[in-house]
Amino acid sequence: VYVSHIHSETRTFPLTCDEGLGETMSTDLSHFKNAFFEESQEHLTTIEEGLLQLEQRPGDIDLLNRIFRGAHSIKGNSGMFGFTAVSQFTHKMESVLDQLRSSQMVVTVEITDLLLQSLDCLKTLIDCAKTGESPDEDQIARLGAQLEACQGGTPAATPSAAAASP
Secondary structure, eight states: OEEEEETTEEEEEOOOOOTTOHHHHHHHHHHHHHHHHHHHHHHHHHHHHHHHHHTTOTTOHHHHHHHHHHHHHHHHHHHHTTOHHHHHHHHHHHHHHHHHHTTSSOOOHHHHHHHHHHHHHHHHHHHHHHHOOOOOHHHHHHHHHHHHHHTTSOTTHHHHHHHHOO
């Protein structure tokens, strides 16, 4: 039995391992994947609502934790199904969120905007995992690089600091 917990709702899916019934197992896996996609949409909504609230409440650690947990759940669950692009990209978002919630970075408009752009990319990646379509690799690489570059600082603070230095 696979038990999924999201918000206050619990969903249970029976697992069967009948030897010689590959079709049954395939059908069962499709239930898991469907549950993943459904839960991912709920996590994406939580992340988006949180990021929009974060602009008004940049120091709210509970809010940052909620956003982080949504990303963490998507990352872990996508990895279980072999959706590597989703998992890897979400990991980069999660790393930024982790630094924000541990006060290694400060929430800025630039970081919030980058996370919102990254969230849009993540939505597309999840849709591509569902449909089997190919994602825009250039966009993934660009946003992934920006997420990595901003860790330990803000995307806008680096150029401003360089311009202010003699």
